[in-house]
Amino acid sequence: MVKKIIFSILIFFVSLNANIYESNCVSCHKKLPVTIDKYFYRYLLKYSSESNVKNAMLEYMKSPTKDKTIxxxxxxxxxxxxxPSNLSNKQLKEALDIYWNEYKVFGKLK
Ligand code: HEC
Incomplete structure (x- = not known):
């Protein structure tokens, strides 16, 4: 019984943390005066396609520099x-997928 309870509490916390984008990106970005969607649309304007946007962001997250910023x-x-982000490549990609799905405009325009 106790084991079951501990197990469900554990699952609860794991699921809270499951979204790497919310727990990493958003938790820091919400302290900033510029909302995280603004950066997204700047990348979209400059890089246009899904793969270009994601690649450029991935590069920036791994090694942000003055030359690369938009x-x-x-x-x-x-x-x-x-x-630089302390997430692994895989985690970053996962976060960027969620970020992309949150703000992409394709399919939302009617
Ligand atoms: C510890 C705080 C912190 C975390 C974590 C963080 N960011 Fe940022 N982010 C910032 C700050 C501060 C800036 C503005 C300075 C800059 O652009 O380098 C920024 C800038 C950006 C930019 C604009 C980059 C540019 O060209 O200047 C994007 C896009 C972005 N963040 C996305 C993300 C995503 C996606 C994640 C999660 C993988 C993330 N951030 C995690 C603090 C954070």
Whole structure:
């Protein structure tokens, strides 16, 4: 009985953490004054296709630099360049898939 309860509590917490995008990206980004969708649309404007957007973001997450940012200079001067992500490639890809599905406009335009 006790084991069962502990097990269900464990499953509960695992499922809370299951969405890597919410637990990693959003939890940090919600402290910033610019909402996370703004970055997304800037990438979409610049890189257009799903694979180009995801690749560019993956590169940026792994090694953010001034040359790669799509944000205006004034923004970077104020907030600085973010730190490289400590997630693995696989985790980053998973997070970017969720990020993409959240904001993609294809199929939403009617
Ligand atoms: C520890 C805090 C933190 C975490 C975690 C984080 N970000 Fe960021 N992110 C920032 C900050 C600060 C900026 C603005 C500075 C910059 O652009 O480098 C930023 C910028 C960005 C940008 C714009 C990049 C550019 O070209 O300047 C994108 C896209 C982005 N984040 C997506 C994500 C995604 C997706 C994740 C999860 C995999 C994530 N972030 C995790 C803090 C974070």
């Amino acid at each position: 944000m205006p200079e004034a923004f970077i001067l104020r907030f600085g360049i973010k730190k």
